Amino acid sequence: MYHTLLSSDPMNCSTLSASAIAAGLVTCVACRDRSIRGDYAALAFACTVSAMYWLFGKYPMMPDSGPTISTTIVVSVYALTTLLVTLLYRISPWHPLASYPGPFAAKLTSLWLVYISSTGKRCQALEELHNRYGPFVRIGPKHMSINSASAVSLYLNTEKSEAYRYPGHNGVVALFFKQDTPELHRGRKRAWQGFFTPTSIASLIQPLARRTWELVETLDRRQAQDPQGVIDLAEATNQWSHDYMGDIVFGGCNALDLMKNGDPHRIVDTGKEAAGLFDSISHAQWLLDILWRIPATENMHSLESLAAQMTRARVKSKDLPEFRDLTSYLLEAEIPQNELEADSIVAIMGGSDSTSAILALSVYRILAHRSYYDLLRQELFEAFPDPMAHIEMDELASLPILNGVINETLRLYSSDFNGRIVPDGGMVIDGKFLPRGTIAALAARAIQMSPEHFFPAPEEFRPERWSPQGLGPATVTNKAVLTSFSFGPHYCMGKALAYHQMRYALTRLILAFDMDFEKGFDPEAFNDGLLNMRTVLMTKKLRVSIKRRPGVDLEKHVI
Numbered sequence: 001m002y003h004t005l006l007s008s009d010p011m012n013c014s015t016l017s018a019s020a021i022a023a024g025l026v027t028c029v030a031c032r033d034r035s036i037r038g039d040y041a042a043l044a045f046a047c048t049v050s051a052m053y054w055l056f057g058k059y060p061m062m063p064d065s066g067p068t069i070s071t072t073i074v075v076s077v078y079a080l081t082t083l084l085v086t087l088l089y090r091i092s093p094w095h096p097l098a099s100y101p102g103p104f105a106a107k108l109t110s111l112w113l114v115y116i117s118s119t120g121k122r123c124q125a126l127e128e129l130h131n132r133y134g135p136f137v138r139i140g141p142k143h144m145s146i147n148s149a150s151a152v153s154l155y156l157n158t159e160k161s162e163a164y165r166y167p168g169h170n171g172v173v174a175l176f177f178k179q180d181t182p183e184l185h186r187g188r189k190r191a192w193q194g195f196f197t198p199t200s201i202a203s204l205i206q207p208l209a210r211r212t213w214e215l216v217e218t219l220d221r222r223q224a225q226d227p228q229g230v231i232d233l234a235e236a237t238n239q240w241s242h243d244y245m246g247d248i249v250f251g252g253c254n255a256l257d258l259m260k261n262g263d264p265h266r267i268v269d270t271g272k273e274a275a276g277l278f279d280s281i282s283h284a285q286w287l288l289d290i291l292w293r294i295p296a297t298e299n300m301h302s303l304e305s306l307a308a309q310m311t312r313a314r315v316k317s318k319d320l321p322e323f324r325d326l327t328s329y330l331l332e333a334e335i336p337q338n339e340l341e342a343d344s345i346v347a348i349m350g351g352s353d354s355t356s357a358i359l360a361l362s363v364y365r366i367l368a369h370r371s372y373y374d375l376l377r378q379e380l381f382e383a384f385p386d387p388m389a390h391i392e393m394d395e396l397a398s399l400p401i402l403n404g405v406i407n408e409t410l411r412l413y414s415s416d417f418n419g420r421i422v423p424d425g426g427m428v429i430d431g432k433f434l435p436r437g438t439i440a441a442l443a444a445r446a447i448q449m450s451p452e453h454f455f456p457a458p459e460e461f462r463p464e465r466w467s468p469q470g471l472g473p474a475t476v477t478n479k480a481v482l483t484s485f486s487f488g489p490h491y492c493m494g495k496a497l498a499y500h501q502m503r504y505a506l507t508r509l510i511l512a513f514d515m516d517f518e519k520g521f522d523p524e525a526f527n528d529g530l531l532n533m534r535t536v537l538m539t540k541k542l543r544v545s546i547k548r549r550p551g552v553d554l555e556k557h558v559i
């Protein structure tokens with residue numbers, strides 16, 4: 001009966017197409033407000049196509065053409081319908097974000113944001129879009145970038161977007177990544193909290209001093225080994241921050257020791273590549289779900305296995321350091337092994353990357369504007385006439401040029417896209433309504449470069465703007481919009497520790513060495529080569545010529 005009913009090919013072809021269109025429409029309606037797991041969707045699609053092929057082989061709809069043609073018709077019509085309806089809806093006046101301006105391609109697909117992010121120049125691209133379209137710009141089907149101080153409120157009560165899901169959806173709870181409920185995040189943040197109390201941070205200063213003296217020795221050694229007396233500063237600061245984070249996360253079981261052994265397994269670069277990949281692809285979470293399953297993302301997995309090894313060693317170890325490491329707080333909170341491993345990746349990456357980048361970029365900036373190098377030297381030489389002397393953190397916190405250099409470097413270089421999801425009921429910012437489910441973020445660079453918040457010369461490196469007298473009576477320094485450490489429930493827990501690290505290491509470097517760029521170094525080309533992808537990727541080396549200062553005797557350092 002089935003064969004009799006569908007005996008003519010053209011008619012069956014129409015039946016197949018109509019069914020495929022109907023299925024496409026149902027898919028569009030069903031998936032409209034859901035985030036779809038790319039790997040499951042791809043698997044379901046492959047299974048359905050295979051089943052269809054088998055079915056058409058057994059019960060031919062178009063006996064003259066065979067199962068391949070029938071399957072191809074259904075799959076193509078279904079895919080085309082789904083794609084067309086989705087794209088048309090996104091640019092239609094019925095889309096909830098239809099009233100917001102933005103690039104046409106961005107409205108069609110989140111792949112636009114993936115592409116812009118992968119260039120490493122997303123913050124500049126968004127700044128240009130804000131100049132063209134105004135403070136509210138639609139930068140994806142559901143994504144908004146907002147250039148307004150009021151958007152800080154977005155961070156106070158909202159949750160992270162799907163772009164923060166732990167890759168692989170393995171159900172792991174880890175700080176930084178998106179959790180299924182805010183309670184899971186709060187619980188994990190509580191487990192970490194003890195590690196960042198003032199008492200705990202005070203106990204982490206001695207290991208910091210030890211590793212920073214090792215940084216000075218490492219630079220001195222590498223300088224002596226180089227025929228021109230030149231070192232790669234960013235390479236060394238990266239190794240320093242990873243070694244230090246390894247110490248304070250894994251206690252005596254830190255196997256990193258990168259300053260001593262170099263980085264033969266490319267741990268630093270691997271971490272940065274993983275962060276860069278995550279930062280761009282995660283805007284199309286479905287794509288990350290698929291790529292996570294294929295070898296192209298092996299780098300991301302290799303960091304996981306290293307962290308797992310060190311965590312296992314630390315859990316078994318009886319040989320604990322004189323300070324309480326992060327793992328001891330997490331063990332006390334009875335966090336399971338797989339989550340300990342994930343949290344330790346967060347700590348190593350989160351704690352090393354930005355701190356070392358801002359330290360290296362602070363040196364880059366003062367060498368590029370030598371008057372600030374001279375001012376900083378003057379301030380530090382007066383405060384610490386003996387370059388080998390013990391340094392108190394409180395004293396560093398009170399030095400205006402030192403802190404101005406660090407804050408100004410943070411302002412110029414920290415410009416992440418920290419997307420938050422608008423909750424049920426929507427939100428109103430500056431009188432504009434953002435519907436539920438919108439992924440919105442503060443346009444960090446645009447806001448940090450705006451004369452409304454930083455005046456005068458917002459595009460320039462001017463550390464004095466952070467001091468009480470600023471750059472004169474008309475100075476505007478709106479500290480409340482500096483997005484570097486984020487705001488609200490997901491703010492950076494390591495902010496106080498990061499300031500200690502940056503102040504202490506920058507001071508030691510300035511007291512220990514005379515510095516200049518390598519002959520022929522092009523500061524502008526270096527700056528142009530910086531890619532901001534949550535981490536700062538330096539496509540050009542920061543080659544600095546250093547010479548140990550008189551009075552610096554590395555045999556006699558005090559911790």
Ligand code: HEM
Pocket residue numbers: 175176177189346347350351352354355358414416417418419483484485486489490491492493494495497498
């Ligand atoms: C200059 C240095 C640093 C900068 C600019 C920085 C910046 C940030 C930012 C912007 C966030 C929020 C990310 C988001 O919402 O997408 C964050 C989160 C975080 N940071 Fe930092 N960070 C720095 C250093 C550190 C250090 C030294 C640690 C110590 C381990 C640390 C630990 C964390 C943790 C645990 C989170 C996640 C908090 C949460 O999910 O609730 N950071 N950081």
